[in-house]
Amino acid sequence: MATTDAETPPPAVRLSGLTYDYPDGRRALDGVSLEIAPGESTALVGPNGAGKSTLLLHLNGLLPGRRWSGRRSAPAVWIDGLDAAHDAVQVRRKVGLLFQDPDDQLFSTTVLEDVAFGPLNLGLAADEARRLALECLERVDLADAADRAPHRLSFGERKRVCLAGVLACRPSVLALDEPTANLDPRGRRRFLRLIASLAATKVIATHDLEMVLEVCPRTILLDAGRVVADGPSRRILDDETLLEAHGLERPLSLLIGRRDGSAS
Numbered sequence: 001m002a003t004t005d006a007e008t009p010p011p012a013v014r015l016s017g018l019t020y021d022y023p024d025g026r027r028a029l030d031g032v033s034l035e036i037a038p039g040e041s042t043a044l045v046g047p048n049g050a051g052k053s054t055l056l057l058h059l060n061g062l063l064p065g066r067r068w069s070g071r072r073s074a075p076a077v078w079i080d081g082l083d084a085a086h087d088a089v090q091v092r093r094k095v096g097l098l099f100q101d102p103d104d105q106l107f108s109t110t111v112l113e114d115v116a117f118g119p120l121n122l123g124l125a126a127d128e129a130r131r132l133a134l135e136c137l138e139r140v141d142l143a144d145a146a147d148r149a150p151h152r153l154s155f156g157e158r159k160r161v162c163l164a165g166v167l168a169c170r171p172s173v174l175a176l177d178e179p180t181a182n183l184d185p186r187g188r189r190r191f192l193r194l195i196a197s198l199a200a201t202k203v204i205a206t207h208d209l210e211m212v213l214e215v216c217p218r219t220i221l222l223d224a225g226r227v228v229a230d231g232p233s234r235r236i237l238d239d240e241t242l243l244e245a246h247g248l249e250r251p252l253s254l255l256i257g258r259r260d261g262s263a264s
């Protein structure tokens with residue numbers, strides 16, 4: 001169900017008044033509206049509990065969000081013009097979600113099986129799924145781990161296996177939850193290079209504000225489930241008053257004036 005005409009491509013992501021309460025009644029998102037253009041790289045930042053992960057879970061329909069329209073709920077999430085509630089299967093195919101914790105994502109006996117699971121599930125033949133899985137493992141420098149058990153890999157390796165699994169489904173939107181958390185400096189750099197090289201639309205929830213300056217021209221600041229700022233990363237991350245008001249600190253490179261403003 002497209003929401004715009006054929007000449008104007010719809011936003012890759014559109015949220016309209018998205019509100020979500022967890023079953024225990026805790027409100028995690030409170031009237032979030034935003035649009036992200038195809039190919040854009042956008043950071044979601046904010047203090048712990050701001051609603052970043054909850055927002056990412058909505059992008060591929062893992063949680064049922066809503067928008068109030070009188071007494072009835074109405075669509076609130078669209079991906080490439082598709083209503084995430086109505087066209088859930090298609091939307092899940094479009095959005096690759098990288099979980100914060102790789103152990104929430106990995107479940108197969110071998111790395112190759114894990115990465116091939118998505119393509120197989122999408123209906124690819126076994127040979128083709130295997131070929132694609134190996135290709136994606138090569139992209140994350142883990143082709144030689146194909147036959148290993150995921151739970152025997154290091155955290156950083158498991159995270160890369162998860163990314164390979166996401167890429168193997170060829171998503172048009174990548175929703176990445178804390179992609180650089182708990183990685184060592186070399187692993188972090190490697191992950192950053194890889195993320196920067198991907199053409200998909202990226203929505204990245206993170207506390208790594210240096211990464212935001214490198215990879216995301218745009219930043220959305222969430223607090224208590226609401227969007228409190230949305231604009232060029234360099235401007236938002238250099239605004240000490242704004243950041244302090246929401247429990248964040250200016251990234252070191254801006255504090256010491258080392259950043260040339262590449263993600264401005």
Ligand SMILES: Nc1ncnc2c1ncn2[C@@H]1O[C@H](COP(=O)(O)OP(=O)(O)OP(=O)(O)O)[C@@H](O)[C@H]1O
Nearest residue numbers: 022024026027028047048049050051052053054055
């Ligand atoms: N499964 C859950 N059940 C109940 N409440 C939850 C659940 N998951 C998250 N919450 C609550 O929803 C709110 C938003 O949480 P969320 O994990 O989306 O925040 P976040 O911005 O990703 O935080 P962090 O930076 O710590 O990862 C918080 O108040 C949190 O306690």
